[in-house]
Amino acid sequence: MRGDFSYDVVVVGGGPAGLSAAIVCARAGLSVILLERGRFSGAKNLFGGVVYTESILSLVPDLFSEKRLPFERPVTEEGWWILSENGVVKITHTEETRRTGPPRAYTAFRARFDPWLEGRAREAGVLVVPKVRVVDVLREGGRMSGVLVDRPRSWDRPEPAEVRAPVTIISEGVNRILTRKAGLVPRDFAPEEVALSVKEVIQLPKGEVEKRFGLSEEEGLAVELIGEATLGLPGSGFLYTNTTSVSLGVGLFLSDFAEKGIKPYELLENLKRHPVLSRLLSGGEILEYGAHLIPEWGFEGLPRLCGDGVMVVGDAAGLVNPLFREGTNLAIYSGIMAGKAAVFAHERGDFSRAALYLYEEAFRQSYIYRDLKYFRKLKRFLRENRHFFEIYPEILNQVLHLYLTAQGRAKEEVFREIFTLFRKKRGLAGLLRDFLRMGRFLRGW
Ligand SMILES: Cc1cc2nc3c(=O)[nH]c(=O)nc-3n(C[C@H](O)[C@H](O)[C@H](O)COP(=O)(O)OP(=O)(O)OC[C@H]3O[C@@H](n4cnc5c(N)ncnc54)[C@H](O)[C@@H]3O)c2cc1C
Structure with missing residues (x-):
């Protein structure tokens, strides 16, 4: 990628939020470029592992016509395992309709789900450019007019290339560096406003997921782990079953890691040593290890969702409901709303905050806003x-x-x-x- 470029919409970040916004804009006939710093969408992303069908269907209505769905298992049993030092109280729910009806949620890997969604974006006409990092925002006459990327303009002009667009959609995830540069949030987050979660994917021998968790091949378990999982600190762990592996993770507020001197990997090791879990995971092979932040600044920390020529969606806006494990779906919904606002702005030829406010209005009427407000304390x-x-x-x-x-x-x-x-x-x-x-x-x- 060299030189300067001009599009109708530039999207920063190929997570579910950015890809959703890009798809909506491209389907409406706008020229859209999506810039992703990873080798492909999902390459740098990590999550626990449950995606929600309804949100995906609202973007990809023909989902079930896919030959191979980009998921692991349908979630047919869900709930909490409340751990003491040696024991567990299991509260889970399942019912026949969850086995026979269309699944409401699936376990998934981001390295598979995001590239699949990226494929849908390409089909819609989005130009997806991987391995490009956006380093700054561009301004013109007081409004945002695109971004600067970590590529030279040309062989003899080493300064960052410009990608211009009257609408920029920032979907950079939790770090919200550009969101700040765009003037939508006044400050960086504090350690007590984010959780840090560590996760391993543990491969089990064929047939063992079914045997150990009492599932058939078409069933899946998703449980949150409370109590001893976090050494009694506010936070939670999770255990989600994949086709032949288990995703196991645990997270605390970043401030608690620092204050208590707990190392993230030690927290996960401690969880794996729990007698109930160690038996369930025995003989497993670690396929993947990673850590990621979760925004928890909530209602009080909501940024301005739009400014002149710019909108922010998904984690970058803090749209996560940790109590209900909702994140990817809120990212998708917010991406769709912002995408629609970008289309509207182009129809009117007005890219001011007033025109893009359609996004914020839709957001304020959505259940995401109501939930954030409800759980503000x-x-x-x-x-x-x-x-x-x-x-x-x-x-x-x-x-x-x-x-x-x-x-x-x-x-x-x-x-x-x-x-x-x-x-x-x-x-x-x-x-x-x-x-x-x-x-x-x-x-x-
Ligand atoms: C441990 C953990 C468990 C979770 N479990 C669940 C779950 O089970 N279910 C659920 O629904 N949600 C879950 N979430 C939350 C969910 O992952 C997020 O809410 C969701 O991924 C947000 O999507 P997004 O598109 O806003 O951001 P992201 O998915 O973070 O995507 C941001 C993208 O932007 C790219 N990017 C960032 N900066 C730049 C830049 N400067 N230039 C170019 N590209 C850039 C990144 O590489 C990335 O691809 C979990 C999160 C964590 C951390």
Whole structure:
């Protein structure tokens, strides 16, 4: 890539957000260039592993006509495993319709899903240029007019080449460097506003995923791991089944890693040593190891979603709901909304913030905005109620152990022990306070 270029729309970043925005614009007949720093879309991306059918269908309605879907397994059983030091309480849900009806979610690898979506973007006419890093934004008369890339203009002009467009869509993911340069956020994020998650993909011998997790070949399990998984700190782990492997990961706020002196890989090693998990994963071979940040700045940290000639989508805008493991779908929805606003701006020949505000308006009417607002106190709630991760998983495991194992003791005695356990670990006033706090949090106060 050399020289300067001019397009209707330039998209920065080939994750689900950028690819979705690019597809919408190209399908409407606009000339679109998508710049991706990786060797291909998905090459530099890492996530836990669940993608949501509804969001993908809203972009690719003929998804099910694909010969080979870009997924691993349909998710047919979902829930939480609440870990104590040695035990686990499993709360999962499945029902027949999840096995027989169209799957609502799939496990997937980004190195397969993103290139597939990139293929759809190319089909729509998007010019996807990999191995190009956008280094700065271009401005003209106070508005954004494109980007500068890490390629020379020509052999005798070493300065960064310009890619011009009246609309730039920034979908750079969590690092939001360009979002800041575009003036959409005033500052970098703080360590308590992002989570760091580490993940391994562990290959199991053929047929073992089915055997160990009680699944058929057409079924998949996706569970979040709470309690001992994060050493009792606010955060969670995950275990998702792929065709012949398992994705296992765990994450904490970046600030907690720093404050507690925990090394990310040690956290994951600790999780793998848990007796329940180590048995399930025994003999597995590590195929992949990686770490990635998750934006958790939430409602209060929402950037301006658009400015003159520019919009920001997906993780770069902080559109993640960690409680419900939603990220890729919010990226896709926001990409679609921004893409539509870019088309509208081109129809009107007006690329001002007022014209692109169509995106922000659609966003404010969407469930993404409502959810972000509803859970705006999540970070504070987690920080102030760490015992939900520390004490309750342990209590729950102990209570169920006492209740469910016949111990040759009078049940009255067992109930008294359970009662004493609650009183000792949290106290009755503490229990009541937690109950009220949880209620207030869930009511969105
Ligand atoms: C550990 C982990 C587990 C997760 N689990 C799930 C899950 O199970 N389900 C779910 O829905 N979501 C999950 N998420 C969240 C989800 O991955 C993100 O919300 C989603 O990927 C955001 O998409 P995006 O397109 O905005 O950003 P990204 O997917 O991060 O894509 C950004 C792209 O921009 C490129 N880029 C960045 N800067 C530049 C530049 N200067 N020039 C050119 N290219 C650039 C990057 O290479 C990348 O390809 C998880 C995230 C993590 C970290």
